[in-house]
Structure formats: C-alpha cells, structure tokens
Amino acid sequence: MRKELKGNLGLFLVCAEITKRNLIALPTSRNTKGIDLIILDDETNRSVGLQVKCSDRNEYPVINSYWDNYKKEIQRKIISPFVFVDISDISNINNPKYFILSREETINVLTEVIEQYIARYLQKKNQTRDEVIRERKKAGKKKDVWVIKQELIKKYEGKWDTVLNILKKKSLTSGCT
Numbered sequence: 001m002r003k004e005l006k007g008n009l010g011l012f013l014v015c016a017e018i019t020k021r022n023l024i025a026l027p028t029s030r031n032t033k034g035i036d037l038i039i040l041d042d043e044t045n046r047s048v049g050l051q052v053k054c055s056d057r058n059e060y061p062v063i064n065s066y067w068d069n070y071k072k073e074i075q076r077k078i079i080s081p082f083v084f085v086d087i088s089d090i091s092n093i094n095n096p097k098y099f100i101l102s103r104e105e106t107i108n109v110l111t112e113v114i115e116q117y118i119a120r121y122l123q124k125k126n127q128t129r130d131e132v133i134r135e136r137k138k139a140g141k142k143k144d145v146w147v148i149k150q151e152l153i154k155k156y157e158g159k160w161d162t163v164l165n166i167l168k169k170k171s172l173t174s175g176c177t
Contacts, residue, residue, distance in 0.1 A: 001056065001090075010054020010085035011036055013096055021160065023167075034079040041167055048166050049080040056088045058150040062110055064143040068133045070114050074107055081163055082106045086150060099153040100162045109153060114146055 001009070014037060015025035024040040028049075035049035053060040062082075065073035086097035101109065122129060156162070 006054045009087060011052050013085055014052050014083050034077060046167055048163060051080050051082045054085040054087060058088055059147045060084050061145050061147050064145045066143055067118060074110055078103055078107050084153060097157055099156040100159045101156050102162050109148055110146060113148060
C-alpha cells in the first residue's frame with residue numbers, strides 16, 4: 001500500500017474510533033502541520049488536536065532532525081497527542097491496534113529513542129557528540145529520521161482515555177482550543 005494511502009487509512013480508522021465514543025472527528029487539511037484530526041465534544045464545545053501515524057511495519061517515523069537540534073525540533077513538532085495505528089495484519093483490517101500517547105509521553109519516548117541511538121553511535125565510533133556533529137555537518141549529512149518502534153509503546157495500546165481525559169480537563173479549565 002502506498003504511503004499516502006496508509007496515512008488516509010489510519011486517519012479514517014481513528015475517526016471511526018472517535019465517533020464510536022460519541023465525539024466528532026474532524027480531519028484537517030493534509031497540509032496542517034502537527035495535527036491531522038480535531039476531536040470535538042459537541043456537548044461542551046471543547047476540542048483537542050491529534051497527530052495520527054499509521055504503519056504496517058510496527059514502527060512509526062515521527063520527526064526528522066539534525067543531532068544538534070533534536071530537542072528543539074521535538075518541542076516544535078510534537079504539539080499534540082499521538083495515535084499510532086498498526087495495520088500490519090491487513091487481513092484483519094477491521095481490528096487494527098491503536099497506541100495512544102499524550103504529547104508528553106510521545107516526547108519522552110522519542111527523546112529516549114534518540115538519546116539511546118546517539119549513545120550507541122558514539123560508543124561505536126569512539127567519538128564525542130561534538131566531534132560527530134562537526135563531522136556530519138562537514139559531510140553535508142541529511143537530517144536523521146527518528147522512528148518509534150511499536151515494542152516501545154505497547155503499554156499505550158487502547159489507551160483512548162488519554163485523549164478523553166485531555167478533553168475533560170480542558171472542559172473544566174478552558175474554552176475551545
């Protein structure tokens with residue numbers, strides 16, 4: 001399946017799950033950075049944005065960045081909760097797996113992934129981070145694509161309350177986002 005079709009499939013599967021929970025799911029235009037879907041509670045007029053990532057490979061590309069600015073890029077690009085949709089069992093497409101993480105949980109998992117990768121790389125090369133950054137810049141290296149593997153987010157499977165609780169908290173403290 002083509003990448004863009006997987007993305008659409010994941011988005012509409014999440015829309016269906018949100019609708020089952022008596023909430024309104026509003027997909028954004030595909031050029032909206034950081035938010036693929038807005039969930040609206042029409043009783044309270046409160047909303048929350050979601051980022052959706054869909055994969056058939058048990059891993060999800062999340063962001064790309066250079067080594068020297070990945071923390072800044074994470075803060076800039078991870079602006080909402082994430083729903084990771086596993087469609088690796090395409091024969092059972094009516095029962096995909098959903099992994100739902102708050103913004104903070106996504107940031108924490110991704111930061112850990114990047115820091116572990118960098119530590120292994122530095123150990124293998126027997127270099128410091130600064131040496132590697134200078135070397136990579138000099139070589140004109142492209143940004144690294146940072147991926148979250150499904151095994152790291154297993155504990156978040158089916159945790160729809162993560163998003164629903166965010167919506168409830170907003171209804172107690174603030175207006176529509």
